[in-house]
Amino acid sequence: MNIPGLAFRDREGKVVFHPRPPNNDLDQLPFPDRQDITLCQKKGIVTYIQGSRGCYGQCTFCYLNSFYGEINQWRGRSAKNIFEEIFALNTRHAITNFYFSDANFFGPGKAGQERAVTLAELILSNDLEICFGFECRANDVEEYSISRLVMAGLTNVFLGLESGDQASLRRLKKHITVDENKRAIQLLRGCGIEPTFGFIMFEPYSTLESVRNNFEFLKEMNVMTTPAVTAHLLHHRQTLFQGTPDYQMMIPDSPCSGHGVLCSTYETRYTMKDxxxxxxxxxxxxVCSEALSLIPTTFDCATNTPQVEKKSSALVLDSLNSILITMFEKTLLHFETSKNSPRQEIIQEMSERLTNEIKTLMKVSSLASH
Structure with a gap:
């Protein structure tokens, strides 16, 4: 079956896909059929809007360009078309909370900024009282467009930083600098938004120097404020998704590759070079997994923070956060100053000692807070 856009498995289980040429005029597409809108409202699920497709970036860890191809990678709906969908949802269903599912909210260059500002002006001129969020690259964060969007209802931004190490940013082909990442965070905070982050502490070619640079970046930017965030940032390693340049590069070195078979058709494991x-x-x-297991499982989705009923619980979480940061720094220093890489049994022993230390310190902190 050679039908454009159709994907299926053949009799041998192989995925067959016949790409369809990208639609460059997204305004011609109908608005989504939201038959489940009442159920979503009942469950408090945010209403998603897709204002664009693709991304103009060339990041080696991202599968978007491989999926869409090289033709017109970022394609955006007009600000007017997006506004009309939001306006209809707001007036007909009283929806006030939106999130853009775009891989990159902003289009490239000056035109991308102007489109974002036009959308903000449409929302403001029609007195819509809504809130919304989106994802973007750090180099797209500009003061004027962000300030207008905030006035229009922007409340949260997911920022694709990826690294605080310039060598890693170059290898990942982010085409951005560490200083630009810092500037984006500071600018968003100046507009009253505390962003969330995409960040890769470890990648296949990480060095102890790049890990140190990442850690110092997180400290300088005061990002590690809660143990849930800190634990995820400190241990997060790059995932190699099928279809990405990094996936293709690492396949020969994958510990589970052999006879042409990978451990997953979606992603692959890998061994770091260093x-x-x-x-x-x-x-x-x-260590971070142990810390995460000690954090309360109930969270406030609006603020992405644990729901702490007692002041004593907040003190314990603050203590856990400090413990995590201190342990990371001390352990990193140990590896930086040691001459050889530790044997597997030493790694296991060190892991157990540190996790037991966390449990003990948390127990002491908990007792002290009562």
Whole structure:
């Protein structure tokens, strides 16, 4: 079956896909059929809007360009078309909370900024009282467009930083600098928005220097404020998704590749090139996993923070956060100053010692707070 846009598995289980040429005029597409809108409202699920498709970036960890191809990678609906959908949802169903599912809210260059500002002006001139969020690259964060969007209802931004190390940013082909990442955070905070982040602490070619740079960046930007955020940032390693340049590059070195078979058709495991970094990552992952298991499981989705009923609980969480940061720094220093990469049994012993230390310190903190 050679039908454009159709994907299926053949009799041998192989995925067959016949790409369809991208639609460059998204305004011609009908608005989504939202038959489940009442159920979503009842469950408090945010209403998603897709204002664009694709991305103009060339990041090696992203599968968008491979999926869409090289033709007109970022395609956006007009500000007027997007506004009309939001306006209809707001007036007909009283929906006030939206989130853009775009891989990159802003289009490239000056035209992308002007489109965003036009959308903000349409919302403001029609007195819509709504709130919304989106995802974007750090280089697209500009003061004028962000300030107008905030006035129109922008409340949260997911920022694709990826790294605080310039060498890693170059390898990932972010085409951005560490200083631009810092500027974007500061500008958003100046507009009253505390962004959430896409961040890769460990990647296949990480060095202890790049890990140190990442850690110092997170400290300088005062990002590690709660243990849930801190634990995820400190141990997060790059995922290699099928279809990405990094996936293709790492396939020959994958520990589960052999006879042409990978451990997953979606992603693959890999071994970091630097043995010290691989050992350090293993220890930190164990420690952060233990810390995450100690955090309350109830969260306030609006603020992405744990629901703490008692002041004593907040003090314990603050203590856990400090413990995590201190342990990471001390352990990193140990690996930086040691001559050789530790053996597997040493890594296991170090992981167990640190996780037990966390449990003990948390128990002491909990008792002290009562």
């Amino acid at each position: 043995q010290k970094v691989a050992a350090f990552s293993a220890v930190i992952t164990r």
